[in-house]
Amino acid sequence: MTSTQRSSSQSFSTLLLHWWDTHGRKDLPWQQNPTPYRVWISEIMLQQTQVTTVIPYYERFMNSFPTLQALAEAPIDQVLHHWTGLGYYARARNIAKTAQVCRTLHAGVLPQNAEALEALPGIGRSTAAAILSLACGQSAAILDGNVKRVLARRFGETEWPGKLAAQKRLWELSIQHTPKARCADYNQAMMDFGATFCTRSKPQCTACPFVSDCVAYTQNLVATIPGKKPKKAVPTFTVAMAIIRDQHQNLYLEQRPNEGIWGSLYSFPEYADLATLQSTYSNLPKSAEIKTSTVVTHKFTHRTLLITPVFLQLANDRPTIDAINGYWVKPHHALSQLGLPAPIKRLIQSLQDNP
Numbered sequence: 493m494t495s496t497q498r499s500s501s502q503s504f505s506t507l508l509l510h511w512w513d514t515h516g517r518k519d520l521p522w523q524q525n526p527t528p529y530r531v532w533i534s535e536i537m538l539q540q541t542q543v544t545t546v547i548p549y550y551e552r553f554m555n556s557f558p559t560l561q562a563l564a565e566a567p568i569d570q571v572l573h574h575w576t577g578l579g580y581y582a583r584a585r586n587i588a589k590t591a592q593v594c595r596t597l598h599a600g601v602l603p604q605n606a607e608a609l610e611a612l613p614g615i616g617r618s619t620a621a622a623i624l625s626l627a628c629g630q631s632a633a634i635l636d637g638n639v640k641r642v643l644a645r646r647f648g649e650t651e652w653p654g655k656l657a658a659q660k661r662l663w664e665l666s667i668q669h670t671p672k673a674r675c676a677d678y679n680q681a682m683m684d685f686g687a688t689f690c691t692r693s694k695p696q697c698t699a700c701p702f703v704s705d706c707v708a709y710t711q712n713l714v715a716t717i718p719g720k721k722p723k724k725a726v727p728t729f730t731v732a733m734a735i736i737r738d739q740h741q742n743l744y745l746e747q748r749p750n751e752g753i754w755g756s757l758y759s760f761p762e763y764a765d766l767a768t769l770q771s772t773y774s775n776l777p778k779s780a781e782i783k784t785s786t787v788v789t790h791k792f793t794h795r796t797l798l799i800t801p802v803f804l805q806l807a808n809d810r811p812t813i814d815a816i817n818g819y820w821v822k823p824h825h826a827l828s829q830l831g832l833p834a835p836i837k838r839l840i841q842s843l844q845d846n847p
């Protein structure tokens with residue numbers, strides 16, 4: 493490291509810590525009693541999700557699963573139910589798996605070294621470093637989305653951070669500027685600074701402690717850093733779903749396979765198209781009422797799903813449907829107890845609102 497880099501490094505962390513002492517958030521739920529378990533759950537929930545959205549989910553989760561032991565013993569359905577609405581459900585399945593692995597291999601606690609943490613399902617390099625620094629008093633560099641944006645702008649990394657070479661350079665910058673002392677405050681400050689100050693669309697450059705050295709600001713590149721991901725067309729998928737109700741207004745739901753989208757969540761029977769759905773249910777009792785409804789659009793990060801809901805109201809018994817592998821449940825039970833994908837939850841809610 494050159495002397496210029498060293499002095500820049502010292503002043504970056506010093507300036508950032510100074511900013512955090514005055515402006516940083518210190519009352520977030522996971523900052524109170526920051527055990528490895530509590531920090532881990534918050535870090536996983538905060539991936540791809542904003543703080544204000546996470547807080548109520550986090551508090552409900554901690555009330556139900558206050559310890560890693562409680563989480564390891566919980567049925568997966570219960571864990572997924574607490575995740576309903578947060579999206580990216582692989583995160584919930586991974587934390588359940590990790591809790592069980594820790595119970596078996598690590599005496600019921602998260603290990604306190606990077607290698608062992610990174611070997612656990614769903615824990616990457618940055619999450620492991622966040623746990624070690626925020627909860628265990630270790631100095632470890634992090635690199636989440638907010639940190640990437642701050643470092644890329646301040647030090648002029650113009651390439652898309654998803655590119656391997658850019659990511660490598662950002663890790664080097666993060667390691668170079670992470671201090672040995674006050675590392676927990678520094679990492680918290682980096683996340684806060686990116687989330688509240690050096691934001692994606694409205695950074696507060698004129699009030700920024702780095703303004704005179706910031707490459708993005710001084711070279712008028714703030715709007716173009718971080719570099720954008722090369723655009724690919726977002727594919728669209730269509731499915732038809734059978735929303736079946738019996739004469740007591742129970743709904744028919746199936747648990748999806750563990751792998752694939754919405755793994756282990758509950759959903760309506762799904763068919764490749766309307767014709768396949770209709771032929772599957774062609775032998776329903778004559779008293780059944782069949783209604784096709786407006787297409788529901790659900791956007792994932794990499795694709796768009798168009799769902800055609802078909803409502804099947806059974807007036808009598810349900811012999812045909814009982815042959816299928818699924819469950820009959822009351823809508824309120826599904827909404828309060830089961831892990832549901834967001835559009836399925838909305839469809840069930842709409843049934844409750846307009847029975």
Ligand code: SF4
Pocket residue numbers: 642645646689690691695696697698700701702703706707708709714
């Ligand atoms: S000057 Fe603007 S772009 Fe640069 S670090 Fe500060 S807030 Fe971010």
